[in-house]
Amino acid sequence: MGEDLWKRAFPGPERGVPLLVLLGLLFLPLLARSSDYVLSIFTHALILATLALAWNILGASGSISLGHAAFFGVGAYGSALLSADFAISPWLTIPLGGLVAAALAAVMGLICRRLRGAYFALATLAFVEIPKVITDNWDGLTRGSLGLVGLPGLPAFHLGPWHVNIARSMSASYYLVLVYTLVVVFLVALVWESNLGLALHAVREEETAARAAGVHMDRYRLFSLLLSAFVTGVSGAVYVHLTRYTAPGLAYSLHFSAVPVIFALCGGRFTVLGPALAALLLYPVDQFIFNPLLPAGHEFLYGLVLVLAVLFLPGGFWGALRRSP
Numbered sequence: 001m002g003e004d005l006w007k008r009a010f011p012g013p014e015r016g017v018p019l020l021v022l023l024g025l026l027f028l029p030l031l032a033r034s035s036d037y038v039l040s041i042f043t044h045a046l047i048l049a050t051l052a053l054a055w056n057i058l059g060a061s062g063s064i065s066l067g068h069a070a071f072f073g074v075g076a077y078g079s080a081l082l083s084a085d086f087a088i089s090p091w092l093t094i095p096l097g098g099l100v101a102a103a104l105a106a107v108m109g110l111i112c113r114r115l116r117g118a119y120f121a122l123a124t125l126a127f128v129e130i131p132k133v134i135t136d137n138w139d140g141l142t143r144g145s146l147g148l149v150g151l152p153g154l155p156a157f158h159l160g161p162w163h164v165n166i167a168r169s170m171s172a173s174y175y176l177v178l179v180y181t182l183v184v185v186f187l188v189a190l191v192w193e194s195n196l197g198l199a200l201h202a203v204r205e206e207e208t209a210a211r212a213a214g215v216h217m218d219r220y221r222l223f224s225l226l227l228s229a230f231v232t233g234v235s236g237a238v239y240v241h242l243t244r245y246t247a248p249g250l251a252y253s254l255h256f257s258a259v260p261v262i263f264a265l266c267g268g269r270f271t272v273l274g275p276a277l278a279a280l281l282l283y284p285v286d287q288f289i290f291n292p293l294l295p296a297g298h299e300f301l302y303g304l305v306l307v308l309a310v311l312f313l314p315g316g317f318w319g320a321l322r323r324s325p
Contacts, residue, residue: 018273021280025178029171036170043170045283046177047239050184051256052263052275054231057191059269061221062204064117066257067124068232070108071101073251074131075233076240077142083152083241090154094237101233102226104131109222125257132252147247154241173242180238181276184231189272191227200224201270259283262302266309268316278317 024031025042032038051068058065079097082088112123135142142148153167154176166172191197199220236256240246260275263282268274282305290298309316 017277021277022182025280029174039170039174041284041287042280043174043177043242045280046174046181047235048259048263048283049276049279050181050235051232051260052267052279053184053188054228054235055260056264056269056271056275057188057231058224058228059264060192060197060200060204061224062200063221063225064121064261065124065225065228066121066261067108067126067128068228068260069252069254069257070124070128070131071105071229071232072236072239072256073128073135073248074104075101075236076246076251077135077148078233079237080148080151080240080246081141084148090152090237090241094234094241097237098230098232098234101236102230105225105229106222109225113218113222128252128257132248135252136248142248145248147245147250148240149245151240151244151246153244167244177238177242180234185272185276187231192272196220196223204270259302262306266305266313266316268318271316271318274316274318281317 028042029039051072055065055068075097077097078100079090079093082093082096083090108124108127112120112127115123136145138144154173156163156165156167158164164172166176203217203220236251240251260279263278264275266282267276267278282302286298286301290301294300
C-alpha cells in the first residue's frame with residue numbers, strides 16, 4: 001500500500017527529491033555537529049511544515065483560512081493546561097489538544113458554512129480573536145496574559161537499549177518532530193488519493209457540477225476543516241511541550257496563521273510535499289541570513305517570495321519542479 005501510494009503521489013522523475021531531502025534531514029544532527037541553534041531552527045521549520053500541510057488539507061476544498069492560529073493556540077493551551085493542572089502525560093494531552101482544536105473548528109464550520117471565498121477567509125481571521133480574548137482574560141484557568149511557564153516537557157522513553165530524554169536533548173526533540181512531520185506527510189498523501197481528496201477536488205473546481213453529482217459539499221468541507229484543525233492543534237501541543245512556555249500573544253500570533261499560508265502557496269497548493277519543502281527552505285534562509293541582516297524587518301522575505309511565486313510560479317516550487325524536463 002505504501003509503495004503504491006508513493007508512486008501515485010509522485011509519478012514523475014521528481015520522486016527522488018523527497019528522498020534526498022529526507023536523507024539530509026536524517027543526517028542533519030551529524031552535519032550540524034550537534035549545534036542546538038541549527039537544530040532548533042530546523043525543528044521550528046518542521047513544525048511550520050506540519051502547519052502548512054494541515055492548512056493545505058482545508059485549501060484542497062478551495063477554502064482560504066487566515067485563522068489557523070486559533071486551532072494552534074487552543075491545541076497548545078488545551079494540552080498545556082491538562083498536563084500542568086491534572087498531571088496527565090503529554091503523550092495523552094497532545095492528541096487531546098488536537099481534539100479541542102477540532103471542536104473549535106466544528107463551531108467555526110457550522111457558523112461559517114454558508115460563507116465562501118474572501119468572506120470565509122475574513123471570518124476565520126476574526127475567529128482567532130475569540131479564543132485569544134478568552135485565554136487572555138480567564139486568569140483563573142489560563143493565567144491570563146502572564147502565560148504559562150515551566151510546563152511539563154515531553155517524557156523520556158526507552159527505545160531498545162537507549163534511553164531517550166527528549167526534554168534534555170535537542171537532537172531527540174528534532175527527530176521526534178521529524179517523525180511527526182513524516183506522519184503528517186503520509187496523512188496528506190492518503191487524503192489526496194482517497195475519495196475525500198477526489199470530492200474536495202470536485203468541490204474546488206466546479207461546485208455546481210459537484211452538487212449535481214451528489215457530492216455533499218458542506219459535509220466534505222467541514223470534514224476537511226476538522227482534519228486540518230486537528231493536525232494544527234496537535235502541532236501546537238507538540239510545540240508548547242518542546243518550548244515549555246506559552247502566552248496568548250504567542251500561541252495566537254499571526255505568525256501561525258500567515259506563514260503556513262505563504263508556505264502552502266509558494267510550495268504549491270494541492271500538492272503533497274510543496275508546502276513542507278517551502279517551509280524547510282524559506283524559514284532557515286530567513287533565520288540564518290535575513291534575520292541577522294535585518295532584525296526588525298527580516299520577514300519581508302516571505303512577502304517578496306509570495307509575490308514572485310504568484311507572478312512567475314503559480315503552481316509553486318513543486319509545480320515548477322514537476323514541469324521541468
